[in-house]
Amino acid sequence: MNRPSPLPIARTADALRETVRGWRRQGLTVSFVPTMGALHEGHLTLVREAGRRADRVVASVFVNPTQFAAHEDLGTYPRREAEDAELLAAAGCQLLFVPTVEEMYPDGFTTSVSVGGPSQGLETDFRPHFFGGVAVVVAKLLNQVQADVAVFGEKDYQQLLVVRRLARDLDIPTEIVGSPTERDGHGLALSSRNAYLSDDDLARARRLNGVLAEAAVKAADRRPLAAVERAAYAELLKAGFERVDYVAVRRAEDLAVFANGVMDAPARILAAAWLGKTRLIDNMAV
Amino acid sequence: MNRPSPLPIARTADALRETVRGWRRQGLTVSFVPTMGALHEGHLTLVREAGRRADRVVASVFVNPTQFAAHEDLGTYPRREAEDAELLAAAGCQLLFVPTVEEMYPDGFTTSVSVGGPSQGLETDFRPHFFGGVAVVVAKLLNQVQADVAVFGEKDYQQLLVVRRLARDLDIPTEIVGSPTERDGHGLALSSRNAYLSDDDLARARRLNGVLAEAAVKAADRRPLAAVERAAYAELLKAGFERVDYVAVRRAEDLAVFANGVMDAPARILAAAWLGKTRLIDNMAV
Incomplete structure (x- = not known):
């Protein structure tokens, strides 16, 4: 039996923009938490932080194919939209954005972004295409949502610095906020x-x-x-x-x-x- | 004797954003014409087109060093801000944005953008770094101004297609409009x-x-x-x-x-x- 979604889901950038525009007309501020779904307490901490920083919270779930290499776990990466939607609603999210791959990368998509600086070394030594994929999808998501604030986890610390540099260098008008890593009772970072x-x-x-x-x-x-x-x-x-x-x-x-x-x-x-x-x-x- | 500027000039992105935000609060729409200055009738046609499409027109003058190669005419490219400001005001522009190179590319700037697709061949065969420089500066300017519409000349037709692809691929929420080339009485494209x-x-x-x-x-x-x-x-x-x-x-x-x-x-x-x-x-x- 299909349960009704506990929060509105936008599947296109147009639908997302329409909702956000409505909020803006009411003078409300907006924050944003991008995720790849399979949500755990770490993500929900980001959502609660986003809720403290703005009147309305948008979260996205998009397993971005361009940040996975061919041998990586794109195909098996856990996907569970209904559970994610319930968790997000309970954590104070008002809108879930779940674009398709075709919506994000239509035929003829050719643009790439290289952030340099903090993206060099560490993860890049082992996942050379990773931050290129991250930079493009984050630039797109930030421009689609047009939030005042976006919250990223310190769990992906290098990614946080890359996103901050990206937003600063391209003048994306969203403040990038880092949020501390959530850990289990034994100190293991939630992932x-x-x-x-x-x-x-x-x-x-x-x-x-x-x-x-x-x-x-x-x-x-x-x-x-x-x-x-x-x-x-x-x-x-x-x-x-x-x-x-x-x-x-x-x-x-x-x-x-x-x-x-x-x-x-x-x-x-x-x-x-x-x-x-x-x-x-x-x-x-x- | 210094004449007072015939229109307000913003020299920082913050000052620009403050004016645009004020217009937004009044419910006004905004259009944008980016230029490298040394304005002629071709640019003014773009400004008038921008004026037909929105309540307020922003123009920028920025001779972008990253789209010039070392042997090109960056140093001698004509610069005449006072005359440009008068022409813009007369053509219906309400705000001139004139950032410094340091404002656009502060220390630590490292991000690059490659649009692929329409940027391949033609100009790129002879000016290999040109569209990379254009893509970054246009992404920055569009994000700084946050206009509803930006007007680009068909004179730089390949650039127009590159900018349109850039805005679409990165979901920059500004409509990109092309405007026909202005020519002198003998058909020479104004430049x-x-x-x-x-x-x-x-x-x-x-x-x-x-x-x-x-x-x-x-x-x-x-x-x-x-x-x-x-x-x-x-x-x-x-x-x-x-x-x-x-x-x-x-x-x-x-x-x-x-x-x-x-x-x-x-x-x-x-x-x-x-x-x-x-x-x-x-x-x-x-």
Whole structure:
């Protein structure tokens, strides 16, 4: 039996704009949370933050094909619109935007965006097309919604910096706000991809944040960063991660490498590591 | 003696946005004409068209360094703000936006945009960085002004198609309108670069539109396009152009090459040719 959707769903940019325009005419402010669906408490925190910052909250669910490589999990990425809509409504969202791939990338679509700066290295070393896909879809979504504020999770810290740079460089008139990472009782960053993990893998995954926290203490203690990173890398393998893409301490502001090899400005430690076919990322302030 | 400006000038995006926001609060619609200054009747036609399409007209004057190559005429491109402001006011413009290079490209600016599609070939074969520079500055300007409509000249026909594709692909909520080319009494397309021409060169320049018109008749007659283009190329050299970058008949919609070598859809003929150090472009519907 089909349940009625607990909140209005716009499936085209035109329908979305019509609703937002109506709100604007009433003098209401608007905030926006873009997601790929399969929502968990982390997303709902973003929605509640968006609700504190504006009169009306729009969320989008779009599994963007251009940010997945051919070998990645586009086909199996979890999709569950009805449950997502209920969670969003309960968290204070007033409109769900669920465009089709054809709506976002019609025939003849050819534009690409490269943000440079914070998009270089880290994720890009392992997912070279990722931020290009993110930049285009976020530019589109921000321009479609025309919100006053958009909220992105610090869980994807490099993405947050890329989006902030994108919006600033292209003068997209939406303020980009970062919201702290939600974690489970063991400190594991909430992620839709955690659903892929077996119980054994889940136990291993929960070591990731601890290893980063220990390394952050050493980095803050001005130990040589190469050694700190090397030790954290070894710790992750010891904890049962089968492969570590990177563990890195970078300048928090722009993810630049510390030229002197020690931390001499506010920093962020970031990592990506694998358990079976599941790639987990995490990061925290140092 | 400094004359007072005949219309308000915004030198920052914030000042621009404040004025536009005030108009929006009064329920007024807004149109926009981006220029590089050195205004002539062609620009003023765009401003008048913009005035017919909205309650308030914003024009910008910004000689965008990123669309000039190192050997091009960035340094000598004519600049005359006071005269431009008077012409704009008389043509019905209510606000002039004149950002500095630092305002548009602050330290740390790293984003680039590639439109693909209609930006391929023709101008790009000879000015490879041109449309990349245009795409970024137009995306910025459109997002800064947030107009309902922006008017671009058909004189730069390839640019018009690139901007239209850019706005569509990135969902920039401004309608892109093309306006027909203004010509002098001899059919020469008006251009700020005509100011560089000697009287002798001017006489030669005035042959450009005639050669294109003759070639257009042959193309419309379904003659083989390779031969039509070759003949026009020779005619331009005979008319005194020292070098011809291209003469090409392309599909009007997207500048695609006619695969069958004859015109079988609405077409545009486009050319770029040199007189001394001055490069002239022109185009017309076939």
